[in-house]
Amino acid sequence: MTGWLGGIGFANPLALWALLALPAIWWLLRAVPPAPHSVRFAPYRLLLRLSQRRQQSARTPWWLVLLRLALAATLILAVAGPRLSAPRDTAAASGDGALLVIVDDGFAAAANWPAISAALQHTLTGAAGRPVIIAPTAPRAAPPSLTPMNARQATRQAAAMQPVALPPARPALLERLRKLKVKPAAIVWLSDGIDHGAAADFMAGLGKLGAPVTVHVPKRRPAVLLPPKSDQGALIARLRRAAASGPQTVRVTLRAANDRPLAVAEARFKAAAREAEAVFRLPAALRNEAAVITLSGPPHAGGVWLLDERFKRKSVLVISGETRGRGQPLLSPAYYVTRALAPLAGVREAEGLAALDDHLTPALSMLVLADVGRLDATRRAAIARWVKQGGLLLRFAGPRLANAADRTLLPVTLRAGGRQLGAALSWGTPQHIGGFSEHSPFAALTPDPQVRVTRQVLAEPGAELEGRVWARLADGTPLITARRDGRGLIVLFHVTASPLWSNLPLSGLFVRLLKRLLDLAPPARIAPATGDPAAATDPALPLAPLKSLDGFGRLIPPPADAMPLKPARFASQRPTPRHPAGLYAKGGHTRALNIGHAAMTYRALAVPAAFARAGYAPRPARDLAPRLFIAAAVLFALDLLAMLWLSRAAWPSRRAATAASLVALALLWPAAPLPAAEKPANDDTRWLQFALRASTETRLAYVLTGNREVDAISRAGLRGLSEQLTARTSVEPGAPMAIDIERDEIGFFPLIYWPVLPDAKRLSPQAVAKLDMFLKNGGTILFDTRDAPDAAISPDGLTPARRALRRLLADLDIPPLQPVPKRHVLTRSFYLLRDFPGRFNGAPLWVEATSSGREQRRLSTGNADGVSAILITGNDFAGAWAVADSGRPLLPVVPGGELQREYARRAGINIVMYALTGNYKGDQVHIPAILQRLGQ
Numbered sequence: 001m002t003g004w005l006g007g008i009g010f011a012n013p014l015a016l017w018a019l020l021a022l023p024a025i026w027w028l029l030r031a032v033p034p035a036p037h038s039v040r041f042a043p044y045r046l047l048l049r050l051s052q053r054r055q056q057s058a059r060t061p062w063w064l065v066l067l068r069l070a071l072a073a074t075l076i077l078a079v080a081g082p083r084l085s086a087p088r089d090t091a092a093a094s095g096d097g098a099l100l101v102i103v104d105d106g107f108a109a110a111a112n113w114p115a116i117s118a119a120l121q122h123t124l125t126g127a128a129g130r131p132v133i134i135a136p137t138a139p140r141a142a143p144p145s146l147t148p149m150n151a152r153q154a155t156r157q158a159a160a161m162q163p164v165a166l167p168p169a170r171p172a173l174l175e176r177l178r179k180l181k182v183k184p185a186a187i188v189w190l191s192d193g194i195d196h197g198a199a200a201d202f203m204a205g206l207g208k209l210g211a212p213v214t215v216h217v218p219k220r221r222p223a224v225l226l227p228p229k230s231d232q233g234a235l236i237a238r239l240r241r242a243a244a245s246g247p248q249t250v251r252v253t254l255r256a257a258n259d260r261p262l263a264v265a266e267a268r269f270k271a272a273a274r275e276a277e278a279v280f281r282l283p284a285a286l287r288n289e290a291a292v293i294t295l296s297g298p299p300h301a302g303g304v305w306l307l308d309e310r311f312k313r314k315s316v317l318v319i320s321g322e323t324r325g326r327g328q329p330l331l332s333p334a335y336y337v338t339r340a341l342a343p344l345a346g347v348r349e350a351e352g353l354a355a356l357d358d359h360l361t362p363a364l365s366m367l368v369l370a371d372v373g374r375l376d377a378t379r380r381a382a383i384a385r386w387v388k389q390g391g392l393l394l395r396f397a398g399p400r401l402a403n404a405a406d407r408t409l410l411p412v413t414l415r416a417g418g419r420q421l422g423a424a425l426s427w428g429t430p431q432h433i434g435g436f437s438e439h440s441p442f443a444a445l446t447p448d449p450q451v452r453v454t455r456q457v458l459a460e461p462g463a464e465l466e467g468r469v470w471a472r473l474a475d476g477t478p479l480i481t482a483r484r485d486g487r488g489l490i491v492l493f494h495v496t497a498s499p500l501w502s503n504l505p506l507s508g509l510f511v512r513l514l515k516r517l518l519d520l521a522p523p524a525r526i527a528p529a530t531g532d533p534a535a536a537t538d539p540a541l542p543l544a545p546l547k548s549l550d551g552f553g554r555l556i557p558p559p560a561d562a563m564p565l566k567p568a569r570f571a572s573q574r575p576t577p578r579h580p581a582g583l584y585a586k587g588g589h590t591r592a593l594n595i596g597h598a599a600m601t602y603r604a605l606a607v608p609a610a611f612a613r614a615g616y617a618p619r620p621a622r623d624l625a626p627r628l629f630i631a632a633a634v635l636f637a638l639d640l641l642a643m644l645w646l647s648r649a650a651w652p653s654r655r656a657a658t659a660a661s662l663v664a665l666a667l668l669w670p671a672a673p674l675p676a677a678e679k680p681a682n683d684d685t686r687w688l689q690f691a692l693r694a695s696t697e698t699r700l701a702y703v704l705t706g707n708r709e710v711d712a713i714s715r716a717g718l719r720g721l722s723e724q725l726t727a728r729t730s731v732e733p734g735a736p737m738a739i740d741i742e743r744d745e746i747g748f749f750p751l752i753y754w755p756v757l758p759d760a761k762r763l764s765p766q767a768v769a770k771l772d773m774f775l776k777n778g779g780t781i782l783f784d785t786r787d788a789p790d791a792a793i794s795p796d797g798l799t800p801a802r803r804a805l806r807r808l809l810a811d812l813d814i815p816p817l818q819p820v821p822k823r824h825v826l827t828r829s830f831y832l833l834r835d836f837p838g839r840f841n842g843a844p845l846w847v848e849a850t851s852s853g854r855e856q857r858r859l860s861t862g863n864a865d866g867v868s869a870i871l872i873t874g875n876d877f878a879g880a881w882a883v884a885d886s887g888r889p890l891l892p893v894v895p896g897g898e899l900q901r902e903y904a905r906r907a908g909i910n911i912v913m914y915a916l917t918g919n920y921k922g923d924q925v926h927i928p929a930i931l932q933r934l935g936q
Contacts, residue, residue, distance in 0.1 A: 008084050008624075015080040025072055026065060064642055071635040078628035097185020098131040098148050099123075100211070102173070103161065106138045107595055109192040110163040110300035110551040111222035115616035116190050119216055120158045123188055124151050133184065134158060135177065137168035141561050141577040148182050163551025165301035165581045165595060168192070170202040177209065187213040193221045194242055197601035203608055214612040217605060223250055223267075223295060224302035226275075226596045228311070230519075235280040235311065237293050239267045240596075243604040246271050251296035252278035256289045260777045261747075274603075283343075294553070304553035306583060306592035314345040314365035314521050319353060321371040321400045322498075333370035333396055333497030336505035340514045353379055360386050365521040367391060370497040371398025374406055383409060388486030392521040395490070396497040397457040411468050411483035411490045412459040430454050431473040433509075440470035440482075441516040448509040453479070455501040456494040480513075491517060542566045543584035543591050558582060567591070687745070694748035697734030700912070701749040702878070704738050705757050711738065714755055716890055717878025721908045724881075728909060729830065731916065742767050746774050751915040752781045753878060758800030760808055768811045775812070775869040780915040783808075786876040788840035805872070814870060819844035826868075829914040836907040837900050838875030839893050845907075846872040867918050871911065880904035 101123055103109075109116055124132060131148035134157055149157070187206060206213050226238040237252050248269040254262045263286070265278035280287070290311065295303035318341075320334035334349050341347045345366070348359065353372070356379050360367070367383065372395070375383070387393050393409065395401070407414055433447035459465055459478050470491075471480035482491040495501040504510050542564035547555040563578045570591055575581040584591045607613050694701075700722060702714035718736035725731045739746055742764060746752060763771070775781065785791075785801035820826050820836065824847065827833050836845040847868040880901050882890040893901045 008082055012079060012081045015076060018076045018079075019073065022069055022073060026069055064639070067635060067639055067642065071632055071639060074628050074632040074635060078625045078632060080625075082624040082628070084622045084624055096130055098133060098182050099127045100133045100135060100177070100180075100184035100187045100209075101154075102135045102137060102187065102189040102191075102206075103158075104138075104168050104190060104192040104194075105136045105161055105163045105551070106168040106192060106196070107163065107165050107301035107551055107553075108167075108194045108196075108222060108224075110553070111298040111303075112192065112218040112220070112616060113163055113551070115218065116192075116216075117158070117161070119190055119616055120161075121155065123190075124155050124158060127151050127154075131182070133180070133182070134161075135173055136161065137170050137173050138164045138166050139169035139172065139577055140164075141559075143176070146176055146180060163300070165549040165551050165553070166575055166577065167196045167595070167600075170196070171198050174202050174205040178205070184209065184211045187211050189213060189215045191215055191217055191605055193218045193605050195601065195603045195605045199605055203611065207608075207610060212612065213610075214614055215605075215607045216614045216616055217607060218616050221604060222297060222300050222303055224596050224600070224602055225293060225295065225305040225594070226598055226600075227594075228293065228305060228307075230311070235282070235287060235290070237265070237267065237278040237280070237305070239269075239276050239278070239295070240600075240602055241269060241274050241276075242602060244269075244272050244274050250276070250278075253294050253296070254280050254282070254290050255292050255294060257291040258773075258777070260773070262286050262290055299552045299554075301549045301551055301553045301581060302595045304549060305594050305596065306549075306581075308583070308590050308592040314518060315363060316341050316345045316347045316366045316368060316518070316521075317355065317359050317364055318347060318349045318368040318370065319355065319372060320349075320497075321369075321373060321398065331498065333398065333505075334368075335498070336510070337368050337370060337396075337497050337514070340505075340511045341518065344515055344518055356382060362389065364391060366394060366518060368394045368396070368497075370396040371400045373398075373400030373404030375409070380406075380408060384485070387488035387490060390487040390522045392488060392517065393490045394493075394517060396493045396495070398496045398500070402457050409490060411481040411492050412465055412478070413462065415458040415460055431475055431477075433479060434472040434474040434476065436471050437469055439467075440480075441520060442470060442480075442513060445509070445512055445516070448507050451502065451504050451507050451509060453495055453502040453504070459494070489520060543570075543586040545580065546583040546585040546590060548580040548582035549595075555582065565593070690744060691748065694737060694745075698731065698916075699734045699749060700736045701739050701746070701752045702736060703741050703752060703754040705755055705760070707757060710755050710757065713882050713890070714738075714753060714878045716882035716884070718753060718881070720881040720883035720889075721905070721912070723883070723887075724905050725909060725912060729913065731912065733912075741771070746770065746779070747777070750778075750780065751912055752779070754781055754783050755878065756783055756785045756801050756805045756808065758804050760804040762807050763811060765811075772813055778867070778869075780867060780869055780871065782871040782873070782877070782911060784838075784877055785843075785872075785874045786839075786879070788838075788843035788874040788876070791874055792842055799874075802874075816849040817846045817870065817872065818849040820847050826910055826914050829910045829917065831906040831910055833903070833906060833910060835903065836873065836875070836910075837880070837896065838873065838877040838904050838907070839879030839891055840875045841894075841896060841900060843874035845875075846870075867914060875904075877904060877908060881908055 101120065103116065103120060120134075128151045130151075132151055132154040133146055133148050134144075134154055135146055136144065144157075187209065189206070203213075203215075221242040223239045223241040226240055228235060228237050230236070235254070237254075239250060239252070241248065250267045250269070252265050252267055254264075256262055263280050263282055265280055267276040267278040269276045280290075282290075290307050292307060293305040297303070318334045318337050320332055322332050322334070338347050338349050348355075350356075350359070353375070356367075360382050364386070367386070383393065387409075395410065402414075403416070430452035432449060433451050433453075435447060436442040436445055453473055456473070456477065456479070459469075459481060464483075465478070465481075468481045468483050469478045470482050471478070473479050477494075479494055480491065481494070482489060495504060497505055499505055543566075544564045545558035545562040548558040548562065550556050558580060559577075561578065562580055565573060565579050565584055567586075570593065573579060573593060574597065575593060575595060579593065581593050581595050584593060693699075700718045702711070702718055704711055705714075715736060715738065722733040722736060725733055737749070739749075739752070741754075771781075783805055785799065785805055787799040787801045790799045791797050791802065822834070826836075826845070826847065835841070848870060879891045880889075880893050881904065884890055889901065893904065896903075
């Protein structure tokens with residue numbers, strides 16, 4: 001009975017104070033009627049002889065008092081909103097001995113941590129009066145003591161517990177449990193539902209402790225990320241789930257270092273599969289920004305994979321034998337190689353062979369030697385060692401290589417001199433590319449018929465030549481040859497990297513060939529972007545902890561006892577308390593240590609039949625208020641019937657009395673509230689529908705203000721602007737969308753129109769963070785106070801709408817603003833404009849301030865693409881753009897009429913093109929044409 005009453009709670013507990021009024025109600029109900037007055041009446045003697053046929057009590061009948069008190073108490077309890085929560089069946093509710101509570105607090109528990117934490121608190125509440133031992137399974141540098149404590153102390157310890165980014169160490173905990181001085185009378189295991197290895201031995205050991213065991217298992221188990229891989233330029237995320245429980249789709253997100261999503265892919269588990277893959281195919285520029293892979297669903301460290309520089313870009317060193325590269329870059333072979341590889345990798349061009357002394361390390365993915373003929377013995381040996389360790393050496397022919405005496409570090413033996421048009425061993429006409437070998441990485445490429453070769457270096461015939469040729473000319477002579485050397489690769493183009501011997505470097509095929517070769521290059525062990533390369537690659541120098549993952553997959557400062565880790569140990573190292581999962585740094589370079597690895601054990605926990613099994617999902621609380629209201633209605637009907645009974649003398653007949661009672665009961669019955677049917681949660685469905693609608697087409701958006709008239713004008717204005725964009729430009733936006741700035745995701749929209757009303761409220765911290773992220777990651781917001789006429793007559797220019805705008809922007813990181821300069825990109829992003837009118841004219845259009853009016857010298861650090869994230873006007877743009885369904889303008893434009901409306905439309909088109917295309921028109925190549933158009 002006590003456990004049942006302990007499950008009752010109240011939604012409005014203050015209403016229970018009304019129960020104190022029950023004694024007063026009881027006193028009022030039992031009040032004695034007023035005493036009768038004595039009056040002398042002469043015929044009294046005659047009345048004495050009459051028999052008394054009806055008696056009336058001086059007090060209210062006791063049963064009626066109880067009935068009305070019950071009615072009052074029932075109404076008070078119903079208003080208090082009682083709810084009955086059924087207690088969980090755990091071992092904590094029975095017995096007097098010590099209770100052992102084992103808590104899985106590793107990375108997999110984080111996905112269900114709210115349920116695990118609630119179950120732990122509930123278990124401790126039920127264990128009041130008995131000693132409790134809390135035993136976390138995650139390893140720690142200093143394991144907590146397993147000493148019994150009272151329920152209050154255990155509750156404080158439980159409140160401080162958080163999951164850690166480590167797998168549980170259950171065997172080590174079992175050894176400590178076997179040494180307990182106080183043997184437990186009952187064991188409750190709050191598990192994460194995962195067998196991380198040796199779970200069967202752990203449960204067998206628990207069974208030998210001689211106490212009944214209850215195992216809580218979550219209904220859902222999270223998937224984990226395994227080491228990703230690269231294939232043909234794609235980044236492939238690999239997932240593993242605990243059990244093959246039918247088809248399942250998991251959304252995987254690739255994020256930048258600032259948590260900005262770069263791409264989203266889906267991993268689809270087949271019905272009987274436990275592993276799946278999600279493929280990201282991104283431009284190199286975006287892939288190089290990738291810093292982390294995350295899984296959808298509840299956060300946990302196993303669903304986060306940190307990407308270090310090995311997964312970002314490959315490093316290339318280009319050295320040319322041509323000495324005219326600086327003054328005449330078009331004559332330098334390094335120029336064409338650098339331009340082709342720069343979008344795909346980190347390319348460094350060196351002026352001489354001395355650069356090999358500093359950069360020929362495992363951090364280098366590819367070394368390009370363009371017409372380098374002579375190599376001294378020391379550097380030749382260093383290159384050979386580097387290639388054998390896995391490097392890719394790419395060489396281009398040229399006059400120096402053709403006449404060099406040193407023919408080492410080449411895939412084939414070369415003939416002296418070479419072959420050219422019009423000389424010995426020459427062709428009558430320039431040669432085309434004949435084709436690519438089937439065993440080469442170029443097999444899927446199509447030769448460019450426009451490529452002509454006028455000179456090449458020839459390979460000596462031999463038995464091994466056929467297997468080393470990757471590309472041939474039309475006459476069958478080698479164009480590209482390659483051979484393996486240890487774990488590395490040596491590739492030779494038999495022509496120059498400049499147009500001296502062929503026009504191959506001028507073709508798109510040249511870029512595709514180099515891209516295929518770059519895919520063969522190994523990832524840098526620690527990419528040499530910044531810092532000291534020698535320090536970064538010295539195996540004797542360990543990497544110090546930089547950031548650590550917590551159990552929920554968030555990067556936090558490393559613990560004070562975290563230890564450095566040597567580079568050679570990263571391949572086999574698993575996270576431990578001394579070496580936590582996270583980022584490690586050395587010499588300005590980082591290396592990631594993650595939870596997942598290919599050999600990890602991760603399967604569903606199999607609970608033996610000898611153990612009691614329970615879940616975490618709490619039973620739904622029953623709302624008792626509707627039942628109490630029904631009971632109060634019944635009691636009220638009974639009270640009415642009692643009143644009719646006590647006043648039965650007034651009844652016309654017994655049948656009429658019965659009819660009156662039934663009518664009263666029928667009238668009261670509908671008054672009792674019935675339990676409301678719970679509506680299924682539809683937040684996820686609504687978000688998905690919103691996201692699909694916003695992302696399937698390019699759309700403009702406007703912020704809902706709560707004012708129907710203003711919102712209707714915003715919608716009509718953006719619809720009119722979208723129609724103008726479709727008619728005049730290549731942009732074909734979909735219908736504009738309304739957004740709630742507090743609730744909706746805004747990252748789908750390139751431009752948001754925000755009409756500011758005088759009564760606009762300050763933004764919540766969540767909305768401020770959302771807007772700050774949107775503005776700093778390429779989004780643009782156009783604030784329109786629509787108050788240009790009022791601002792013109794205001795003494796200080798501050799209208800109520802502008803004061804409201806200050807409130808909105810108070811918590812945002814807003815850079816300095818200025819009116820649009822004359823040479824700003826906005827004035828020429830599509831139309832050539834001098835002013836930006838709307839429905840009104842007179843208020844300037846404000847943009848982010850720049851040091852010279854050019855976006856290249858921006859002041860805002862969040863303005864990464866040179867586009868002002870903030871635009872502010874008071875000219876009511878939407879009012880000028882707004883059109884009815886018939887296409888006619890909705891509002892008049894003053895003072896310029898329809899000509900001003902035309903310029904307002906052009907201003908809107910310029911703003912949209914500016915938000916979509918950035919500052920590309922700021923390039924000086926457009927200036928002559930623009931000046932000619934302006935007549936300057």
